[in-house]
């Protein structure tokens with residue numbers, strides 16, 4: 001097997017155009033598992049782990065761009081203004097995996113259990129793809145189209161993800177069979193968008209790809225409006241509305257029975273995660289006086 005070692009993005013794209021079957025390898029925490037188990041035997045690996053263009057992130061004009069090569073450790077240490085992304089990054093694997101693993105790799109693998117993915121979905125992120133001819137930008141749901149399935153072209157690389165920064169509390173949480181080093185049985189990212197008075201809920205590991213609980217989002221935004229909670233963070237939200245919201249999140253899941261959990265358990269887990277995430281968000285609003 002050849003290993004191609006580009007030094008710049010331009011070089012990498014030229015190599016990918018010349019050898020479309022070359023498999024990009026960033027942190028290698030998914031790729032090396034595939035190779036070691038002999039599930040994949042590409043003719044060449046394209047090592048993109050040293051490309052400066054992929055390793056950068058920036059905040060500009062209310063938007064964040066996160067390079068595909070930014071590792072979870074760097075997110076935990078440097079992107080603290082995005083608590084949900086930090087929480088998701090902190091739950092990935094072990095310190096060694098977080099030092100190597102990247103958000104670009106999570107996107108490339110496109111597992112419904114990828115921990116960064118519900119956060120990107122809740123951020124309404126776009127995925128930036130690049131080839132030797134230029135760039136294209138796709139909303140997350142047009143990029144990830146099925147279990148471990150994306151629309152990336154053979155000559156393309158993921159440059160990164162970008163999203164409009166939202167003001168308001170949010171969190172990521174997951175349920176697994178133990179507390180650390182675990183694939184999610186169900187995961188959830190909730191964000192309250194204070195500016196637009198909208199709610200965003202994304203679910204992982206409970207469908208063929210990441211799902212948004214649109215009906216539950218709209219219900220909760222209305223319930224907060226009716227209670228007057230958008231105007232005053234101290235206004236309590238009726239418990240019945242919280243229960244209804246949690247139930248609707250559970251209904252949005254499209255889980256299957258598998259070795260990690262039954263469909264019924266996963267639906268239940270989504271409702272529990274939703275209730276918890278909402279209580280954290282409402283508490284955060286009370287503490288920070290967000291309105």
Ligand SMILES: Cc1cc2nc3c(=O)[nH]c(=O)nc-3n(C[C@H](O)[C@H](O)[C@H](O)COP(=O)(O)OP(=O)(O)OC[C@H]3O[C@@H](n4cnc5c(N)ncnc54)[C@H](O)[C@@H]3O)c2cc1C
Pocket residue numbers: 023024025026027028029030031032033048054068069091092093094097100101102103104105106107108109113114115116156157158159181182183
């Ligand atoms: C022990 C262990 C524990 C783990 N725990 C978790 C966990 O808790 N949560 C979780 O979500 N994941 C977990 N993973 C999976 C893995 O760490 C993540 O999916 C990680 O984000 C992969 O990133 P990477 O840079 O290592 O990707 P790689 O393995 O390098 O690549 C993964 C895929 O993405 C493609 N790719 C990578 N970068 C690009 C790019 N810029 N352009 C185009 N294609 C690209 C590759 O070709 C490959 O198909 C775990 C893995 C291991 C081995």
